[in-house]
Amino acid sequence: MKKPVKVAITGAAGQIAYSLIFRVASGSMLGPDQPVILQLLDIPDSLEKLKGTVMEIEDCAFPLVSGVVATADPMEAFDGTDYGLLVGARPRGPGMERKDLLEANAKIFSVQGKALSEKASRDVKVLVVGNPANTNALITASNAKKLDPKQITAMVRLDHNRAISQLAAKTGTSGNDIDKVIIWGNHSATQYPDISHTTIAGKAAKSLVSQEWVEKDFIPTVQQRGAAIIKARGLSSAASAASAAVDHMRDWALGTNGKWVSMGIPSDGSYGIAPGVVYGYPVTCANGKYEIVQGLSVDEFSRARMSVTETELREERAAIEELLK
Ligand code: NAD
Numbered sequence: 001m002k003k004p005v006k007v008a009i010t011g012a013a014g015q016i017a018y019s020l021i022f023r024v025a026s027g028s029m030l031g032p033d034q035p036v037i038l039q040l041l042d043i044p045d046s047l048e049k050l051k052g053t054v055m056e057i058e059d060c061a062f063p064l065v066s067g068v069v070a071t072a073d074p075m076e077a078f079d080g081t082d083y084g085l086l087v088g089a090r091p092r093g094p095g096m097e098r099k100d101l102l103e104a105n106a107k108i109f110s111v112q113g114k115a116l117s118e119k120a121s122r123d124v125k126v127l128v129v130g131n132p133a134n135t136n137a138l139i140t141a142s143n144a145k146k147l148d149p150k151q152i153t154a155m156v157r158l159d160h161n162r163a164i165s166q167l168a169a170k171t172g173t174s175g176n177d178i179d180k181v182i183i184w185g186n187h188s189a190t191q192y193p194d195i196s197h198t199t200i201a202g203k204a205a206k207s208l209v210s211q212e213w214v215e216k217d218f219i220p221t222v223q224q225r226g227a228a229i230i231k232a233r234g235l236s237s238a239a240s241a242a243s244a245a246v247d248h249m250r251d252w253a254l255g256t257n258g259k260w261v262s263m264g265i266p267s268d269g270s271y272g273i274a275p276g277v278v279y280g281y282p283v284t285c286a287n288g289k290y291e292i293v294q295g296l297s298v299d300e301f302s303r304a305r306m307s308v309t310e311t312e313l314r315e316e317r318a319a320i321e322e323l324l325k
């Protein structure tokens with residue numbers, strides 16, 4: 001057995017965490033031979049509820065769980081953290097856009113960025129799930145001055161998985177056969193799910209579906225999927241969000257074997273996206289590092305959509321500029 005690693009999960013009494021904690025504890029994220037110490041953070045008002053979740057973790061008798069910390073203090077929750085899953089934040093309700101949460105949630109991430117900077121492992125890998133995830137990741141990174149901004153990522157993996165599943169259903173194929181899907185930009189209604197380079201069992205996806213379907217059905221369905229789930233459930237997605245978080249962190253830590261995945265990462269200027277925003281890019285992961293897939297052709301249709309989502313991220317950034325200092 002390996003030495004235990006510390007996994008911090010914030011919003012630990014919430015609905016995503018109720019799924020996520022148990023997936024992490026069972027080994028889905030870091031593998032069946034990797035023991036974990038769970039560091040669970042929530043606000044003081046939610047600690048009683050969190051106690052119930054901790055009792056349930058105990059009752060699972062997970063062989064991989066070496067310890068559990070439940071706290072309302074970010075400095076305690078992030079002490080020595082190797083993997084940080086920042087879920088804790090308010091979710092949106094019907095009729096809201098994710099950026100409407102900016103004011104309510106932004107401060108959470110400046111506090112937690114500072115705590116990560118002081119207390120986490122110097123190699124910590126952080127995934128921001130709480131919305132608006134890209135801009136919250138930017139706030140976290142700006143406040144985590146002792147960490148490399150590349151260590152702080154945002155979740156667009158749920159959109160990536162949604163895109164694969166829509167494409168598989170349309171073409172009557174399995175998601176396993178689909179590679180090279182890209183989610184460019186923001187985890188919001190402006191995101192650009194791009195299948196220009198996608199292959200399905202080695203064939204170009206674009207040769208199997210019409211451009212009309214891509215424009216009128218596929219892109220809007222993926223962009224609006226979160227809202228459709230809120231309408232149907234009366235609550236935002238939870239189990240699928242937890243599953244995407246597990247996928248994101250697993251792939252980053254253990255590698256993608258050449259497969260492309262989408263991650264929200266600090267722009268380095270690739271594909272003409274100016275630095276200063278956390279943007280969804282196609283990446284491959286190996287040896288605990290991600291790398292942007294370079295050299296892809298970008299046609300006019302794609303460029304226009306990549307710019308719209310970049311502009312929205314710049315607007316979100318402008319709205320919280322004072323938290324970036
Ligand atoms: P929830 O309301 O069920 O749980 C949120 C939890 O966070 C609560 O227990 C709350 O007490 C806690 N919390 C609030 N402030 C905190 C703080 N400062 N520190 C620690 N914990 C804090 O919400 P949920 O459904 O679990 O969703 C959580 C967030 O994830 C929301 O912002 C939601 O919009 C977002 N989300 C993102 C994606 C994505 O793909 N990026 C997908 C689904 C949901």
Ligand code: LMR
Nearest residue numbers: 092098131226227236237
């Ligand atoms: C989602 O995409 O399901 C989440 O971001 C929740 C939401 O607000 O849509």
